[in-house]
Amino acid sequence: MTGTRIKSNAASVVFEGVSKIYGGSVTAVDDVSLTIEAGTLVTLLGPSGCGKTTTLRMIAGLEQVSKGRILIGGQDVTALPATDRDVSMVFQSYALFPHMSVGENVSYGLKLSGHDKAETAARMRAGLELVGLAGYDERLPSELSGGQQQRVAVARALVLEPQVLLFDEPLSNLDAKLRRQVREEIREIQQDLGLTVVYVTHDQEEALAVSDRIIVMRQARIAQMGTPRDLYEAPRNAFVADFIGEANLIDCEITARAGDSASVVIGSITLELDARGLGVGAAKLAVRPNRISLSRRARKNDMAVTIIKTTYVGNHMEYRVAAEFGELFVISSVVDQPLETGANVFLSFADTGPVLLPPAE
Amino acid sequence: MTDATLQPPFRAAAGANSNRMIMVLLGVALVAALALPWYVIEDGFWSGEWLLDGYPLDSSYAPLIFLIAQGQKLWLAPLIGFAALPLLALRRHRSEPVYAKLLLTAGIGGLGWLALQGFSIGIRGWQFGALEAAFGPLGDRQFGLGYGALLISAVFVVYIGMGMAARGAVGGDVFVVSAIGFVIALVGIFIFFPILQMLQGAVRAEDGAYSLSIFTDKFFHRNIWGLGCLSANVSCGVAWNSLLLGVVVGGATTALGLVFALVATRSGFRYGRILRALTVLPIITPPFVIGLAIILLFGLSGTVTQFAADLFGLTPTRWVYGLPGIVMAQMLAYTPIAFLVLIGVVEGVSPAMEEAAQTLRADRWTTFRTITWPLMRPGLANAFLLGFIESMADFGNPLVLGGNYNVLSTEIFFSIVGAQNDQARAAALAIVLLVFTLGAFFAQRRWLGNKSYAGNTGKGDGCAHPQMPRRLKVPVYAIAAFWCFMTLVIYGMIIYGGFVELWGLNNTLTVRHYSDAFGVGWNAGGLVWRGSAWDSFWTTLQIAAIAAPLTAMLGLVTAYLLVRQKFAGKDAFEFGTMLSFAIPGTVIGVSYILAFNVPPIELTATGAILVLCFIFRNMPVGVRAGIASMAQLDKSLDEASATLGANAWQTFSKVILPLLRPAILAAVVYSFVRAMTAISAVIFLVSAEYNMATSYIIGRVENNDYGLAIAYSTVLIFVMLAVVAALQLLILKGTKGRPRRA
Numbered sequence A: 001m002t003g004t005r006i007k008s009n010a011a012s013v014v015f016e017g018v019s020k021i022y023g024g025s026v027t028a029v030d031d032v033s034l035t036i037e038a039g040t041l042v043t044l045l046g047p048s049g050c051g052k053t054t055t056l057r058m059i060a061g062l063e064q065v066s067k068g069r070i071l072i073g074g075q076d077v078t079a080l081p082a083t084d085r086d087v088s089m090v091f092q093s094y095a096l097f098p099h100m101s102v103g104e105n106v107s108y109g110l111k112l113s114g115h116d117k118a119e120t121a122a123r124m125r126a127g128l129e130l131v132g133l134a135g136y137d138e139r140l141p142s143e144l145s146g147g148q149q150q151r152v153a154v155a156r157a158l159v160l161e162p163q164v165l166l167f168d169e170p171l172s173n174l175d176a177k178l179r180r181q182v183r184e185e186i187r188e189i190q191q192d193l194g195l196t197v198v199y200v201t202h203d204q205e206e207a208l209a210v211s212d213r214i215i216v217m218r219q220a221r222i223a224q225m226g227t228p229r230d231l232y233e234a235p236r237n238a239f240v241a242d243f244i245g246e247a248n249l250i251d252c253e254i255t256a257r258a259g260d261s262a263s264v265v266i267g268s269i270t271l272e273l274d275a276r277g278l279g280v281g282a283a284k285l286a287v288r289p290n291r292i293s294l295s296r297r298a299r300k301n302d303m304a305v306t307i308i309k310t311t312y313v314g315n316h317m318e319y320r321v322a323a324e325f326g327e328l329f330v331i332s333s334v335v336d337q338p339l340e341t342g343a344n345v346f347l348s349f350a351d352t353g354p355v356l357l358p359p360a361e
Numbered sequence B: 001m002t003d004a005t006l007q008p009p010f011r012a013a014a015g016a017n018s019n020r021m022i023m024v025l026l027g028v029a030l031v032a033a034l035a036l037p038w039y040v041i042e043d044g045f046w047s048g049e050w051l052l053d054g055y056p057l058d059s060s061y062a063p064l065i066f067l068i069a070q071g072q073k074l075w076l077a078p079l080i081g082f083a084a085l086p087l088l089a090l091r092r093h094r095s096e097p098v099y100a101k102l103l104l105t106a107g108i109g110g111l112g113w114l115a116l117q118g119f120s121i122g123i124r125g126w127q128f129g130a131l132e133a134a135f136g137p138l139g140d141r142q143f144g145l146g147y148g149a150l151l152i153s154a155v156f157v158v159y160i161g162m163g164m165a166a167r168g169a170v171g172g173d174v175f176v177v178s179a180i181g182f183v184i185a186l187v188g189i190f191i192f193f194p195i196l197q198m199l200q201g202a203v204r205a206e207d208g209a210y211s212l213s214i215f216t217d218k219f220f221h222r223n224i225w226g227l228g229c230l231s232a233n234v235s236c237g238v239a240w241n242s243l244l245l246g247v248v249v250g251g252a253t254t255a256l257g258l259v260f261a262l263v264a265t266r267s268g269f270r271y272g273r274i275l276r277a278l279t280v281l282p283i284i285t286p287p288f289v290i291g292l293a294i295i296l297l298f299g300l301s302g303t304v305t306q307f308a309a310d311l312f313g314l315t316p317t318r319w320v321y322g323l324p325g326i327v328m329a330q331m332l333a334y335t336p337i338a339f340l341v342l343i344g345v346v347e348g349v350s351p352a353m354e355e356a357a358q359t360l361r362a363d364r365w366t367t368f369r370t371i372t373w374p375l376m377r378p379g380l381a382n383a384f385l386l387g388f389i390e391s392m393a394d395f396g397n398p399l400v401l402g403g404n405y406n407v408l409s410t411e412i413f414f415s416i417v418g419a420q421n422d423q424a425r426a427a428a429l430a431i432v433l434l435v436f437t438l439g440a441f442f443a444q445r446r447w448l449g450n451k452s453y454a455g456n457t458g459k460g461d462g463c464a465h466p467q468m469p470r471r472l473k474v475p476v477y478a479i480a481a482f483w484c485f486m487t488l489v490i491y492g493m494i495i496y497g498g499f500v501e502l503w504g505l506n507n508t509l510t511v512r513h514y515s516d517a518f519g520v521g522w523n524a525g526g527l528v529w530r531g532s533a534w535d536s537f538w539t540t541l542q543i544a545a546i547a548a549p550l551t552a553m554l555g556l557v558t559a560y561l562l563v564r565q566k567f568a569g570k571d572a573f574e575f576g577t578m579l580s581f582a583i584p585g586t587v588i589g590v591s592y593i594l595a596f597n598v599p600p601i602e603l604t605a606t607g608a609i610l611v612l613c614f615i616f617r618n619m620p621v622g623v624r625a626g627i628a629s630m631a632q633l634d635k636s637l638d639e640a641s642a643t644l645g646a647n648a649w650q651t652f653s654k655v656i657l658p659l660l661r662p663a664i665l666a667a668v669v670y671s672f673v674r675a676m677t678a679i680s681a682v683i684f685l686v687s688a689e690y691n692m693a694t695s696y697i698i699g700r701v702e703n704n705d706y707g708l709a710i711a712y713s714t715v716l717i718f719v720m721l722a723v724v725a726a727l728q729l730l731i732l733k734g735t736k737g738r739p740r741r742a
């Protein structure tokens, strides 16, 4: 190898009050402002139809914004079409050109941006090597497996050394095992080269695993932005709490506040929790299923519950229990001595984990 | 203004490219103005004789700059200014407003000036009295625009495209905007302009004065609208004749098409592919050939007629000349078209729906009445309207078989070529015909729109279509078998007829007709094409071969714009490009004669007018083929290409075209074949030098030289069969595994 290496020209992406309205009536993205730092991997996460793909396509320039501005690397690109933006995209269907060989696919953008033959070939090889497909350049896309096609699509986008690299659900056509492997590869390449990557998925586990930051979208707006840990441990509202990892949402009452700490009454027990800016009055408590423990013996500050359903799922147990304020979903890692359906047991919340949320919005 | 717009775009190529493009265009404009003859050349551009005949100084061949330099046609001088104006934009970036302004001024100004001078100066100087009064007599005249003018107009269109793109129209892509501009300009000049000229022709008296009464006289004439046949023993107006013919043929072909569709899908008939092969017949058969065969069968000296005379002593009559003959010929010719429409419809009625109805306690008849029939109704209406339009527009069969039964399409022809030479009447008749066919076309679009009920339950559930009940099956089979028998007989007649000395009178076999038409011989100079048909045969091949790729290209570009691009006025754009489908050939023929025999566009008696006529008549075929196959290409291929830095032209040429190879091939071959079989428009446009096969054959028929006419038709049919077969092979090869690179 003569030392041709794929570099990064990572740049930041900024949305300023961006809206997209299709056909005058469908608002797919509604007044969104966000900042994506250069060199980070940010995922757009949310339920189907919330506007993730539309957001991504606006970064690419494949959709024109209806309102607002988009800046890439500090420059206003709002009016630039996709052709003129220094942004590459990996499509869900990969969109490899079926009549061109792997090498031609990867060289396509290089030729168009005016590199000479030798340079194009060198970069094409470097790109294929980067994704572990060195020597595949003579094959046709139809002669590759799904995972290999996916990597060709990544190489094709990478070799242009774009300011921003976009992925729209890149793993959805792969089987579960391959998915984990490919997502780790993408993350590795991104970190090695320091690329700015925007990544769309509706799989929250995938988002948690690969992202520097996650943007959760809901009905054309941003529900919350933050690091994976922020979102998981300090969701801002019930939607985020439930969407990122499951959560039990329990009605509760804040009875007193002292500094940052609040006394919260749930049924018969009282907890001291971080107030998170909430005042005295009704609130909601979000508790992850694995932050609840069940025990046959009574302990301090717990409550009596009845187990109504027991499911064995291999590496943990799932319980559905009836408490005085409703049903809860609990995960326990104790599989060897499971609790039986109908048993009366005692429930307690972990010290960290339950999060106070504003009452129903 | 934001500061960002002044900065270069991220992919630096964009700015440099647009400057390079201006240089290229300026170069092309220079070639057009300095090297190519500005005006049309009487002896033909491609003969090249002009090169040795005083070019570039002689004013009939001189390029624009030579004309001006010699002080001739000085009114053309501003064009040079407009063409050179973008020089000022060379140092500008395309995001600067002045860049767009310069290019738009150059393009619109240039085209506008070209049109203005073209229409205000005619063959006798000023066209309008007011201009003459203002500027004094001109003392000069206009000729038809030639290749120099053509090329410079193209440059002007691209200037406009670049200007609009710089302003951000349609994503700011020069190729897309220019392509839209070209298609609009071409459709405007070669479809709308001639039709408008024709409308104008209908209100112009022989002396050139305009008068509405002339139009109303001709338009409402007894010949057209008379209803005498209902009461007295005179014939009805041609409009009623045409209408009756259209309705009968539309209804009959729809019914027959349905019969075939039922046989193909609901009878357990396993030779569906043979039935589908029948649909090739109307494509490869010149329309009037069926009429000829019917004469051989049922004419005065026809086989059947003579047989009946011998056997039953029936006196031969001319009964077949008229409505019965035309209906018979058109039914045989157009049923395959109806079949093609209806097989989709019948297949689209999902058996699951019918079975669902039956599980809901509907008996078979109720199921048919409440489910099957309503689902098929739009398709049937569609087939009927198609048959109606085809029948109304058909020219060959009524000409050959019409007898005293006059229809609009033939009447138009006779008012122009006959002793009458009454262009206003031809125009009025053409308007009547156009109103009918456009009415059907509108009905088809408005009423059926693009919605089809068929198949909206998604994929079939894998169950086969139920069989028809026996009561229905027997008559359906009988009808289909009879039709097939007739078709076989007809084509047998055609092949056999070419070898018969004089049909019905002297039945000895001979190859005389073939040797008369296609004989070759030797002399000192080598091979001589002695046969009388060679001239028209080669001309036809040549014209069709030039027209076909152009048609396909225009059709595919249009399809690309329609499928892949969003722009204001797209519906109108689509409508305009599909319109020529509903304009009968005779109407196109008349309107071309009226529009293109005077400057600024003077094309009559050239080969170019034939090529153009074919391009615009067959364009909808190319558009449909393109739309159908482009819809199957995933849009993300385009988008991937765009995000990799390709502009629309690069995407179109590197990604879309290579993937559309089969569609391109199909479009090329079908427009080739259609150009070879067309007659209705062609017959107005042929000239001594450019005679086409079909019009030559019609000429032989009019001289009662049936033998040669039929021999020639047979040759055409086999040539086209070979072409279509070659196409099928090529497409098959193209889809079976793509070429692998070593």
Ligand SMILES: Nc1ncnc2c1ncn2[C@@H]1O[C@H](COP(=O)(O)OP(=O)(O)OP(=O)(O)O)[C@@H](O)[C@H]1O
Pocket (backbone or CB within 6 Å): A022, A023, A026, A027, A028, A046, A047, A048, A049, A050, A051, A052, A053, A054, A055, A202
């Ligand atoms: N071309 C379009 N025309 C009209 N509406 C559209 C178009 N594309 C998307 N929409 C609408 O915009 C909204 C957001 O769509 P988008 O494709 O961005 O969703 P998404 O978050 O990517 O969903 P998914 O997870 O299902 O891919 C949806 O309501 C969708 O119906």
Ligand SMILES: [Mg+2]
Pocket (backbone or CB within 6 Å): A052, A053, A054
């Ligand atoms: Mg999506």
